Amino acid sequence: MARFTPVVLRRYLFGGQLPGRGCLRQLRHRQTTQSLYSQRHHTTLVEDVDGNAAWKDAPVAFRKQLKGEKKLKKAQGKGKRSQSLEEWELTVGIEIHAQLNTARKLFSSAASTIDEEPNSHVALFDVAMPGSQPIFQKETLIPAVRAALALNCDINRTSRFDRKHYFHWDQPSGYQITQYYEPFAKDGYITLYAHDGIAKEDGDSIQIGIKQIQMEQDTAKTMSQPGDIHLLDFNRVGLPLIEIITLPQIHHPSTAAALVRKIQTILESVDACVLGMQSGGLRADVNVSVSRRDGFGGSHEYGGVKGLGQRTEIKNLSSFKAVEDAIIAERDRQIDTLEAGGVIEGETRGWTIGEKTTKRLRGKEGEVDYRYMPDPDIAPVVIGADLLHHLQHSMPVLPDEEINTLVEEYGLTAKDAMSLTSHDNGGRAEYFYNVVDDYMKLIPDQDLSTAGRLCGNWVLHEMGGLSHPEANEGNPLGITDTGDCLIKATSLAHLLHLLIGKKITGKTAKKVLAELFEAGIQNVDTGPEAIVDRLGLWYTPLSNREYVDMAKTVLDANVMEEILAGKTGKLNFLVGQMMRMDTEGSVDPQQATAVLQKLIKENWKS
Numbered sequence: 001m002a003r004f005t006p007v008v009l010r011r012y013l014f015g016g017q018l019p020g021r022g023c024l025r026q027l028r029h030r031q032t033t034q035s036l037y038s039q040r041h042h043t044t045l046v047e048d049v050d051g052n053a054a055w056k057d058a059p060v061a062f063r064k065q066l067k068g069e070k071k072l073k074k075a076q077g078k079g080k081r082s083q084s085l086e087e088w089e090l091t092v093g094i095e096i097h098a099q100l101n102t103a104r105k106l107f108s109s110a111a112s113t114i115d116e117e118p119n120s121h122v123a124l125f126d127v128a129m130p131g132s133q134p135i136f137q138k139e140t141l142i143p144a145v146r147a148a149l150a151l152n153c154d155i156n157r158t159s160r161f162d163r164k165h166y167f168h169w170d171q172p173s174g175y176q177i178t179q180y181y182e183p184f185a186k187d188g189y190i191t192l193y194a195h196d197g198i199a200k201e202d203g204d205s206i207q208i209g210i211k212q213i214q215m216e217q218d219t220a221k222t223m224s225q226p227g228d229i230h231l232l233d234f235n236r237v238g239l240p241l242i243e244i245i246t247l248p249q250i251h252h253p254s255t256a257a258a259l260v261r262k263i264q265t266i267l268e269s270v271d272a273c274v275l276g277m278q279s280g281g282l283r284a285d286v287n288v289s290v291s292r293r294d295g296f297g298g299s300h301e302y303g304g305v306k307g308l309g310q311r312t313e314i315k316n317l318s319s320f321k322a323v324e325d326a327i328i329a330e331r332d333r334q335i336d337t338l339e340a341g342g343v344i345e346g347e348t349r350g351w352t353i354g355e356k357t358t359k360r361l362r363g364k365e366g367e368v369d370y371r372y373m374p375d376p377d378i379a380p381v382v383i384g385a386d387l388l389h390h391l392q393h394s395m396p397v398l399p400d401e402e403i404n405t406l407v408e409e410y411g412l413t414a415k416d417a418m419s420l421t422s423h424d425n426g427g428r429a430e431y432f433y434n435v436v437d438d439y440m441k442l443i444p445d446q447d448l449s450t451a452g453r454l455c456g457n458w459v460l461h462e463m464g465g466l467s468h469p470e471a472n473e474g475n476p477l478g479i480t481d482t483g484d485c486l487i488k489a490t491s492l493a494h495l496l497h498l499l500i501g502k503k504i505t506g507k508t509a510k511k512v513l514a515e516l517f518e519a520g521i522q523n524v525d526t527g528p529e530a531i532v533d534r535l536g537l538w539y540t541p542l543s544n545r546e547y548v549d550m551a552k553t554v555l556d557a558n559v560m561e562e563i564l565a566g567k568t569g570k571l572n573f574l575v576g577q578m579m580r581m582d583t584e585g586s587v588d589p590q591q592a593t594a595v596l597q598k599l600i601k602e603n604w605k606s
């Protein structure tokens with residue numbers, strides 16, 4: 001599968017001290033200053049694109065997810081369970097493994113691949129050929145450090161690699177190289193807001209500590225076949241991962257899912273990661289415990305958090321929903337066990353989508369002794385102050401800041417801002433900015449938030465409803481990461497300009513939008529004016545006589561009495577009726593209201 005060339009990532013490098021070839025790609029057309037809008041007028045980033053994008057995983061539509069969560073919460077809130085939740089406090093800590101966005105593996109120059117011919121990118125070191133040595137690919141530090149900075153971590157200027165020993169077919173050397181004793185980043189945090197989808201109980205926002213982030217190797221990919229046959233793909237072995245470890249400070253399943261989703265968004269926004277959860281580029285292990293709320297909490301402690309119950313760990317969850325469902329199932333199992341007088345064992349458990357309960361995989365006595373030891377073949381990693389400084393100053397706008405800008409400057413609701421940034425790998429937001437830019441050029445004295453609200457409504461809602469049998473499934477509008485779309489931004493801006501200038505009606509605008517979409521699919525170059533011309537849909541205002549005739553048809557004595565008695569909502573109802581009467585959509589609601597008011601004032605009688 002083709003990838004973007006690494007050239008653009010050179011902007012994260014400095015003074016030619018690191019070669020660009022080790023880094024993969026830059027995804028977004030995002031900037032580093034406070035105001036996205038103001039900077040958009042000064043900055044043009046060069047995107048050097050080579051072939052097709054490798055990312056195919058569109059994030060789960062946020063609205064859909066919120067709806068699902070609401071339903072789930074409703075179901076959870078019922079009956080006996082909610083009673084036991086008053087007595088027991090759930091605590092969760094999460095480990096997230098994310099594949100870094102690099103061209104090479106962590107300790108060999110073999111290419112990192114996505115969906116390529118199995119075992120086609122494997123260096124001798126990756127399969128532990130005797131005599132082969134690890135060569136740390138220092139470019140891998142760039143996405144790793146960017147991820148750590150985005151998660152507010154302190155960067156350890158000197159970190160080291162250790163060996164974690166275990167025997168399994170997916171690990172040819174018998175150990176995984178990780179950072180156990182001295183990871184490269186620690187003491188970070190992430191802030192989650194209500195609009196990120198956290199539990200109601202967590203209020204407007206919650207901060208979760210990140211204990212540390214370490215770099216480590218991925219394992220080979222196992223493809224199990226019928227008949228106990230396991231096929232191995234060593235392309236994945238040795239790919240650079242980061243493991244992000246949160247403190248046990250999460251107390252609600254939906255907050256846990258929101259955290260994983262937000263970490264994915266953040267990693268993506270700083271170009272630290274290539275693939276999302278849906279494509280296996282991000283995996284989560286959840287650690288779950290419960291303790292009594294009555295002050296007799298548990299005796300366990302982790303990272304300075306005391307009073308915890310015994311944890312169990314559910315490994316390898318690969319969707320946000322699985323994170324939430326597995327935590328709920330494990331919480332309920334632990335509470336049931338404790339209420340029945342049992343004890344919770346420290347164990348690793350598994351979760352299968354659709355199951356009601358987690359399943360024990362191995363107990364504490366079955367835990368492997370990893371015999372951690374410093375890797376004698378790898379020198380300490382020293383991060384220079386200059387590299388750190390450069391990376392700190394080339395960070396893009398982070399998702400929270402972007403949401404804030406969309407709400408504060410562009411006048412969107414937090415929900416719409418979230419939707420906009422989560423669609424099409426962020427491409428929908430880029431498209432939106434382009435539409436607003438073009439629209440503002442047509443009406444320069446327009447207030448940005450008014451323009452933003454109008455364009456946001458069309459980009460999200462009107463365009464969201466478009467479909468065509470020949471359109472690409474999953475991305476019908478053909479929106480790219482950089483904001484190109486089948487309906488050109490400038491065409492939509494012109495269309496909205498015609499609408500606001502009352503040159504066409506709202507109904508016509510929708511019709512023209514559908515025509516622009518169709519033209520895009522058929523690769524026909526046309527603009528909104530040409531379509532309005534062709535369809536003969538230029539707006540001709542109705543005469544006052546026509547308004548009065550229509551108003552008389554909808555008015556009746558009873559409704560008029562109600563309006564006179566102060567029921568102003570009824571007036572809107574009548575305007576709606578007038579608009580429905582006119583199939584061409586030529587009724588201007590303001591004028592209809594004025595005519596109705598006048599008739600009522602004159603106490604018109606039929």
Ligand SMILES: Nc1ncnc2c1ncn2[C@@H]1O[C@H](COP(=O)(O)OP(=O)(O)OP(=O)(O)O)[C@@H](O)[C@H]1O
Binds near residue numbers: 302
């Ligand atoms: N009592 C507890 N209840 C809930 N979560 C806990 C508890 N104790 C620790 N945790 C969480 O468990 C995770 C422990 O991760 P860590 O990588 O330090 O150890 P590990 O799970 O033993 O290692 P690994 O799985 O990587 O071999 C952290 O996210 C932490 O917040």
Ligand SMILES: [Mg+2]
Binds near residue numbers: 095243245
């Ligand atoms: Mg861990």
Ligand SMILES: [Mg+2]
Binds near residue numbers: 095285313
């Ligand atoms: Mg763990």
